[in-house]
Structures are given as C-alpha cells and as structure tokens.
Amino acid sequence: MKILILGAGTVGTWIADLLCLYRHDVTVVDNDPQNVERINDDLDVKAIVGSASQSSVLFQAGAMGCDLCIAVTGVDEVNVVAASMAKSMGAKRSVARVYAPVFRDLSTFDYQRHFNIDRMLSLEQLTAMELARAIRNPESITLEHFARGQIEVAEFEVTRKSDSLGIALKQLAWGDGVRLGTLKRGNKTWIASANDEIKLGDWVSLLGKPERVEAIKKKFAQGSPKRQHVVIAGGGETGYHLARALDDDQHKVLLLESNEERCDYLASHLTRATVVCSDATRKQTLEEERVGACDYFVACTGLDENNIMAGLEAKELGAKQIMAIVGRPDYASIVSRLGIDNAVSERDAMARQILGLLTDGPVLSKLQMPSSDVSVLEVEVAKNAPVTQSSLAELKLPEGVLVAAVLQEEFVRVPSGTDSLPIGSTALVLSAKSQLKQVSAAFTGREE
Secondary structure, rough: OEEEEOOOHHHHHHHHHHHOOOOOOEEEOOOOOOHHHHHHHHHHOEEEEEEOOHHHHHHHHHHOOOOOOEEEEHHHHHHHHHHHHHHHHHHOOEEOOOOHHHHHHOOOOHHHHOOOEEEEEEEHHHHHHHHHHHHHHHOOOHHHHHHHOOOOEEEEEEEOOOOOOEEHHHHHOOOOOOEEEEEEEEOOEOOOOOOEOOOOOOOOEEOOOHHHHHHHHEEEEEEEOOOOEEEOOOOOHHHHHHHOOOOOOOOOEEEEOOOOOHHHHHHOOOOEEEEOOOOOOOHHHHHHHHHHHOOEEEEEEOHHHHHHHHHHHHHOOOOOOOEEEEOOOHOOOOOOOOOOOEOHHHHHHHHHHHHOOOOOOOOEEEEOOOOOOEEEEEOOOOOOOOOOOHHHHOOOOOEEEEEEEEOOEEEEEEOOOOOOOOOOOOOEEEEEEHHHHHHHHHHHHHHO
C-alpha cells in the first residue's frame, strides 16, 4: 500500500519504520531538513522537506494516490488541516493524531466529521483504553472510535438464576436497541449465535443503548459486583482518560497528581474519581494513601523510570496488580522480572490501530481481540450489496458473524433482524476469522 506520513518526529519515524517492516511504500514529509536527512539515511522510505499543511507539498508527496495518510506532526491543528486536505486531494483514508481533548469532544464540535477525517487518534487515549481493558477484561470489546458515545458495551458475569438461562437466544425477546455480542465460558470466547444458550457463570457482553443494556443486565447479574480499587499515579492525559474509562459503579478510582493546577482541572472534569494533589513517586505518599490495599496500581507519570519505580514501591506495599506505561523497548524484557504485572507501550497501542487500518475492499479497519478468534471490523456498505437488499434475518449470515451497530452520518444505532443496511453507511461487525470472506461477500456482493 502507498502510505503518506506527515511528521518525522518520534511517532512519525517509528510508524515509518514499522510500515517498512511490512513492506509498504512509505513517503514521509517533515519541515525539518535534519529529520528528513536522518529518515532518508536510516529507513527505506522517501522523505521530503516541506510543510504538511501546504497543498503543493502534499501534491509532491503523492497524497492524490495514497491509500492512507497519517498526520502525526507535533501540532494538532496542522494534523487536522493536513489530514483533511489529503482526503480532499484523493487519499483513500486519512488519520490525524490529536492531543487536546477538545478535538474529540462531540459536545462542542464534531471536528472529525466536519473535516472529513476517517480517524482522530490520541496516543494517550489509546494507551488509557489498553489499560482500562486490562483492568475490566482483556477480551473486552471497545467501541471508542465507532460508537461516538451513543452505544454502550457492558460486560458482566451471569450470577442470577432466571428463566432466560438454558434457552436458545432466538427465543428470548429482548426487543430493539440491544444485542448480545460475545459469550465467554471458561477460557473460550466466541460470538453469540441464535442457538447459543446463556448459562450461570458465563461472561457476556451486551451492546446497545445504555438504558436497554442496563435493563437486560439486571436480568442476569445479581446485586452489585465487588468494587475494584484502582490507584492511578499521574494525572496527565493518559491518567485522565483512564479515570474516565473507569468512571462507573464497579471501580473506586484514586488519582494522584503533583501539579495543583492540573489537579483543579481533573477534579472539575471527573465525576467519581478522587483526586489528590501529591507526588506518586514518593513512598511516603503511597503509604499515606494506603496504596497497598488497592486492587490495581497504574503508573503513568510520563517517565518510564518513574513508572517502574512507583510500581515497585506499590508492589512492596502490597498492591495486588501493578501496571505501568513503559515505552522504551530495551526496558520491555526486564519489567516483568521486576514485579510489574502488565507493561503497556504507547507505541504498541498505536501500532495496533495503524495496522488495523491497512485493509482492502469494504473493510475499513480490523482489530483482533486478544486471546480469541474474534475480529472487530468496520465495514462500508457498498451499492447493490446483499445487506442492502434484504433484512439481516433473511440474509442468514453464518454463525460467527454479528452486525453489532450501524453508523449513518452522525447517528449510531443497533440494527434488528428486520433491518437492511443503508448504502454508504458503516457497520461494526464481529466476525470469527474463518468467516471474513463471507462478511466481504455480504457487504460487496462478491467473494474477496
């Protein structure tokens, strides 16, 4: 694939190196001649000097014919403008990295839709979602980029005995607005089909409108699960997004941040988390805040060394699970030996997103759920595709395929079996690996 990377800083260089390993045709643009010279010397790519927000530079770099444009300069506004221009010039897909939360806040303005950008990625938010998934359930489904706040995913253990257990799902009248996504029994996770039955002790994921999801959840979950105590060291963007992701009844979050001004911001933007202005790298602080009693200690201070040391101090005090952001590759081999249970790399989080966008045909993105056979796909609905000409029930998609949600313009909904999909919309599809060809055929009308 032809890929254009705008920005040759740490992130841009690393992405270029990654894509070279996969033998893609990569062009890099940067306004610093020294960065361009370094890239040309070190990597098998074409690098040119110029401003990413100038049309003449984008034209010279081949934006008109590229399959993917990734704007990762150090300035949010340049990334948004450059990704938008590249898309308008003919790039098949465009991605902009943004840091400021306002660019992803739909309550103020929909930048992504307005500028016709396929994806806005925050390295900090991606990392926070990796951490949150590890705390909630490593095999959880995330809809951060697709659902746009309109669809909720709830995962819980079936603990309540009811008449709905042991009955085929097709016989359960759940109504519109909610779908059962995956079932986990023992160590096996799979996509629920019409003939599956829910059993006591299963873990299920529900997708749908928040009020419908909550009503169904009450039928299967008895009482409130034990609240997990999570201590987050560092209130930067990653810590902030992690606290927001865990802002529910199942988690008690304590956020430690040393900067007073930042603490004021966090306290005003977080609903349930407790924010304490204190230095999380000091053992005395961890003792005073009783970190040894927490279920999860997450170190995301911004420095690998501080994260490792804070994690070790928390481990010594008795914290059950230690998680840390460790970006340096040369640290990866030692952190587990030091007692850190889960080390998350910002680069790895970004890599999964970028590689998931390197798709052909109707599939716009593909992410593999860890430790399972389930893929989460974003699929474009083509003209004359079978999914546009008959209802999902009549189409009889094979077992192992579930159309979980549909995005049309700015609205996201959960389709029912009587729905057909509008041309030009985007569907979120859960699919087993073995069924990917059938998914492609349903959304294009031809086998890939």
